[in-house]
Amino acid sequence: MKEFDLIKRFFAEQPVRRKDVHLGIGDDCALVSAGEQHHIAVTTDTLVAGVHFFEDADPRAIGHKSLAVSLSDLAAMGAEPSWISLAISMPSIDEHWVRAFCTGVFELSEYYNVQLIGGDTTAGPLSITVTAQGLLPANKALSRGGAVNGDWLYVTGELGDAALALQFLKGNADVAREDQEALLEKLHYPKPRVLAGQILKEYASAAIDLSDGLLGDLGHICQASQLGANVVLDDLPISNALSANVGAEQAREFALAGGDDYELLFTVSQDNKVGMETALSNAGVKYTCIGQLNKSMKITTTLDSHPVPINAKGFEHFSEASE
Numbered sequence: 001m002k003e004f005d006l007i008k009r010f011f012a013e014q015p016v017r018r019k020d021v022h023l024g025i026g027d028d029c030a031l032v033s034a035g036e037q038h039h040i041a042v043t044t045d046t047l048v049a050g051v052h053f054f055e056d057a058d059p060r061a062i063g064h065k066s067l068a069v070s071l072s073d074l075a076a077m078g079a080e081p082s083w084i085s086l087a088i089s090m091p092s093i094d095e096h097w098v099r100a101f102c103t104g105v106f107e108l109s110e111y112y113n114v115q116l117i118g119g120d121t122t123a124g125p126l127s128i129t130v131t132a133q134g135l136l137p138a139n140k141a142l143s144r145g146g147a148v149n150g151d152w153l154y155v156t157g158e159l160g161d162a163a164l165a166l167q168f169l170k171g172n173a174d175v176a177r178e179d180q181e182a183l184l185e186k187l188h189y190p191k192p193r194v195l196a197g198q199i200l201k202e203y204a205s206a207a208i209d210l211s212d213g214l215l216g217d218l219g220h221i222c223q224a225s226q227l228g229a230n231v232v233l234d235d236l237p238i239s240n241a242l243s244a245n246v247g248a249e250q251a252r253e254f255a256l257a258g259g260d261d262y263e264l265l266f267t268v269s270q271d272n273k274v275g276m277e278t279a280l281s282n283a284g285v286k287y288t289c290i291g292q293l294n295k296s297m298k299i300t301t302t303l304d305s306h307p308v309p310i311n312a313k314g315f316e317h318f319s320e321a322s323e
């Protein structure tokens, strides 16, 4: 049973339905009422040693990433990060480790003015759970289900660098010495697109953050919006480091199927396109139009205007690697 089937089968159907829950299980965040004017977006993520990060990873990076992945979910809703709770289990108390971990958490929380308001610590295998909450004006949140036929598909930043860094760490890929530091930084210190999300809530029709790879996460938008999409492979934003190390074709596969990008994937109507591009450019946010939504209910890709079959094998390989 896959993660999504498990959630659907056991947790999505439940006896309690409250009127102050505007969006429940199944998006990047839940949305609940906070008075008449505001909603609160809520998300929880767990990172487990040996599953989401290597046991011996730099504790500062683990702290950073634990918070960054949750802030990325808030960004995908257009919310302003406000409060976090932190539950951590660890085999023993290693003060040096905890201090470095806290540095990673607090340098990010300080930057975004997010306050740690509670949590729990227990003895056990190393595992970190962050619940993050963010404020936004009522009925302004972005969701996965708002895309409309003909909307343009965009992504922030560049794709695939973190996936290459992970394969490099696992010994499955070679990376030139001069590119190693920058690529590993992308894997260990993802930058949640909080500012982009807050701008996009004024323009975009749907959004999701890229945690599991472009194709899989685009699938969530398509499914929730009851649409299909075509991705123009020529337009995928790929860094020089990625293409220099693996070549153009494999770089596209990393960009399509690699996880851990924590960029935003979003859709915009023709009417909002220019306004959105202007607002993101003024804020210094890098964005790229990579395709368009359609009625096909399928995800397709084209290269040089020709259809290209999606390499399902590469996709599965990477989606396993990112879990």
Ligand SMILES: [Mg+2]
Pocket (backbone or CB within 6 Å): 028, 072, 073, 076, 208, 209, 210, 211
């Ligand atoms: Mg997400």
